[in-house]
Amino acid sequence: MSETSRFRSLEGGHGALKGAQTAWDMLSEEQMQKHITTGCEELDAILGGGIHCKEVTEVGGVPGIGKTQLGIQLAVNVQIPVECGGLGGKAIYIDTEGSFMVERAHQIAEGCISDLLDNTAHRLKDFPACPEILQPNSFLANIFYFRICSYTEQIATINYLEKFLEEQKDVKIIVVDSITFHFRQDFDDLALRTRVLGGMSLKLMRFAKKYSLAVVLLNQVTTKFVEGSFHLTLALGDTWSHACTNRIILYWNGNDRHAYIDKSPSLRSATAPFLITGKVYEVTRVI
Ligand code: ADP
Numbered sequence: 290m291s292e293t294s295r296f297r298s299l300e301g302g303h304g305a306l307k308g309a310q311t312a313w314d315m316l317s318e319e320q321m322q323k324h325i326t327t328g329c330e331e332l333d334a335i336l337g338g339g340i341h342c343k344e345v346t347e348v349g350g351v352p353g354i355g356k357t358q359l360g361i362q363l364a365v366n367v368q369i370p371v372e373c374g375g376l377g378g379k380a381i382y383i384d385t386e387g388s389f390m391v392e393r394a395h396q397i398a399e400g401c402i403s404d405l406l407d408n409t410a411h412r413l414k415d416f417p418a419c420p421e422i423l424q425p426n427s428f429l430a431n432i433f434y435f436r437i438c439s440y441t442e443q444i445a446t447i448n449y450l451e452k453f454l455e456e457q458k459d460v461k462i463i464v465v466d467s468i469t470f471h472f473r474q475d476f477d478d479l480a481l482r483t484r485v486l487g488g489m490s491l492k493l494m495r496f497a498k499k500y501s502l503a504v505v506l507l508n509q510v511t512t513k514f515v516e517g518s519f520h521l522t523l524a525l526g527d528t529w530s531h532a533c534t535n536r537i538i539l540y541w542n543g544n545d546r547h548a549y550i551d552k553s554p555s556l557r558s559a560t561a562p563f564l565i566t567g568k569v570y571e572v573t574r575v576i
């Protein structure tokens with residue numbers, strides 16, 4: 290049998306293997322992988338470039354640490370035009386807590402635009418649509434906002450997303466702020482709760498792969514007293530979050546904010562400091 294005919298017979302005879310990829314394909318895909326910058330150089334560095342497309346990233350942290358700020362920042366940064374090294378995409382923001390502030394999104398968009406004008410001005414001279422695109426209002430127009438008031442609404446919205454994504458092919462990030470909020474009360478059957486949350490994150494994982502977009506699930510952590518010391522635990526544990534490929538924990542170190550990679554198949558555990566300023570997530574130097 291010639292090489293080609295053997296190959297053909299393999300292709301024809303193994304329907305179940307159709308979806309298989311070679312390790313070489315996987316490596317090339319990984320090298321071409323797209324990232325969304327967090328706006329913080331050191332955080333991008335430990336993440337290998339930023340938040341990964343095609344993956345689900347869970348971001349945990351205590352209230353006030355900056356999860357929502359990061360979510361808004363990513364919804365803005367995903368829109369950085371391709372000409373400036375970004376994805377030129379759109380964002381879906383699913384707000385279960387009511388903490389998305391449009392004024393803050395406007396302010397972050399202004400910060401992002403002024404950074405682009407400062408740092409990539411040389412690339413922008415060949416970019417005719419630049420003046421219209423680089424307006425805070427255009428950034429706001431590309432964030433699709435869903436306000437969710439109950440867990441049934443959350444389940445229904447996630448189920449509806451596939452149809453929405455078919456129509457809006459430019460969406461490159463889905464932020465859920467936060468994934469567990471409505472599941473903390475009003476859910477007596479704990480096993481069912483774990484299954485529903487797990488099913489939701491699996492569905493989001495499928496969207497991430499199918500539409501090459503990033504999924505960011507914000508989640509609260511609480512402190513729990515175990516064996517004489519305090520430990521951070523994710524709200525509702527992590528038994529439901531198998532579909533989350535990466536987990537980042539934001540935490541306080543004295544008066545400084547830090548981010549820690551808690552789980553990732555490809556990145557080593559590392560810590561980076563970050564600042565929230567009027568403009569963006571920024572690097573802070575630890576002295
Ligand atoms: P979480 O979602 O983790 O509960 P947030 O993302 O809402 O926390 O973070 C709130 C914090 O972000 C505030 O306590 C404040 O320190 C900071 N913050 C919010 N807006 C601004 C701003 N315009 N300028 C500087 N810091 C801000």
Ligand code: MG
Binds near residue numbers: 357358
């Ligand atoms: Mg929040």
